[in-house]
Amino acid sequence: MNTKLVDIQPRELKFIFELKKQSSCCVQLFNNSNHHVAFKVKTTSPKKYCVRPNTGTIDPKSTCEFTVTMQAQRLVPPDMVCKDKFLVQTTVVPAGTTNEDITSSTFAKDDGKYIDESKLRVILVSPPDSPVVSPISGTLKQVPAYEPSILKDQLLSKVEGLTQRHTQVPAHESSILNDQVPSKDESLTQWHTVTKEVEESKLENGELKPENDVEYVTMKGTEELKLVKDIEDMKSEINELESKLSEAKVTISKLTEERRLTFQERESLQKELALLRSKRNMRKVQVGFPLLFVCMVALISVMLGYLLHR
Template sequence: MELLEIQPRELKFTFELKKQSSCSIHLVNKSDQYLAFKVKTTSPKRYCVRPNTGVVKPNAECDVMVTMQAQRVAPPDMQCKDKFLIQSTVVPYGTTETDIRSDMFAKDSGKYLEEKKLRVVLIGPAHSPVLLPLNGLLKQDPCHENFSQKDQLLSGVENTPPAHVVAKDVEGFKTAKVTDESRAAKDVESRPAEDVDELKLTNDIAKENLAKDIEELNSKLNVVELNLSEAKLIITKLTEERSMATREKETLKHELAMLRKKSDVRRVRVGFPFLFVLIIALIGIAAGYLMHS
């Protein structure tokens, strides 16, 4: 089912050098849900879109004004290769314009995304009358003709121009027809260029999605770097605690060795020395010998 009806499908601008030109896009929400839309173009510096994003309520309508900035140079053969892309998607009930985010229109979001492309057509200014055939004769287009009482008879019958004027008008009409046919042929030949523009628009959208992915990766890298910094701090703290434990262990070993050395000295000092005992024994033997003698 078509969510958003868009009229017209071609944006027609009246092209005049150093003058702006505007046209409107009419959007109609054909569903019973809130729809968010976004307008993109292949030449963002050349056009001003107001609003470029918005919300259309169920069964409601919205107008978007597109303004082409003043140009200093006319394109060749008045052929414009610019394109517009209108994206629309379903949003929750009560969503407003301030709630719209760029990720709502991402193709990898899992939501249904409706896209429609619009061509740009340039029209020359209506400074000269346009002749149209009528009953075998040529008549001015009512859109470009200024009527006056002198152009009509009192009876209301149209004036018939002289024969030489009619002949010149016929020649001009044939020339205009040949020009239109040549332009149509050039338009057919320029179809591949339009495909290139569509590819350019797709590439712009892909670049935008790539920029979003890069931004997400950068945020994830920042989180990983923060976790690495915390892990380094924890490792440094554990290393310091291990060094302190090692120093305390060495200190305890040294103190234990000192205590063992002191206990050995005390054990040696307990009792009489061997030389003292030997002298006492000799004295005793000598005294005994003297007493017996």
């Protein structure tokens, strides 16, 4: 199979790079064949990018797309050069294959199965009104929001300089310069036209999306606020649990001490009870007479009585 199974657009993933901000890029896959095709997306930096969906199926002569999101970065790469790459694998699958049926074995190169692979490279693009990287030194350069007015003033100054030069040239060349040097109004009109064309081209290429950026910033701000609130709630719950744990430890220590004191009191009471029992037995021995002594006295008394009556 010499032809490509799918046509991938774009072949380069362009991300608008801003520090601590995410950036997304959409890729379209067109199935050129008359078969059902399964695709899988891999990357050299899986922790840096999020691909949704990273696997799927495409019907014959149909189009499918996936979105690649670059996570927020804290450092600017040197010279804004990114060496990350993506690999798109495609292969023919039977009709009715679902996303759950697609596994790693689907793209295994065995039994003569044809696996089409396409590599995509990553390009970082600086946003128009945010810190950009200088191509010479690689340092951040803040582009102010009022830069268009500066450009306009520079253009006007150039026009004025050309006008002054025009007043100093000979008369036979003035007619030529009149045709070549525009006036201030014409320069402003040309500048606005060029600016409008640049903005339209950026909008067409997907490099400038003000509404989406505002929605994204708003959504991200809401998510950050929610995340901060969840963290604060979690911290308060942890503090509450710690306080309860400390109270439980104090209660356990008190109960342990009370148990020890109770055990000591029980031992002392048992000793006192044993002492009282021993004293009681001694009193019984001292007060009473033995049974044998009583019997002997009774027997002697009977014998004496018998002898006296005789």
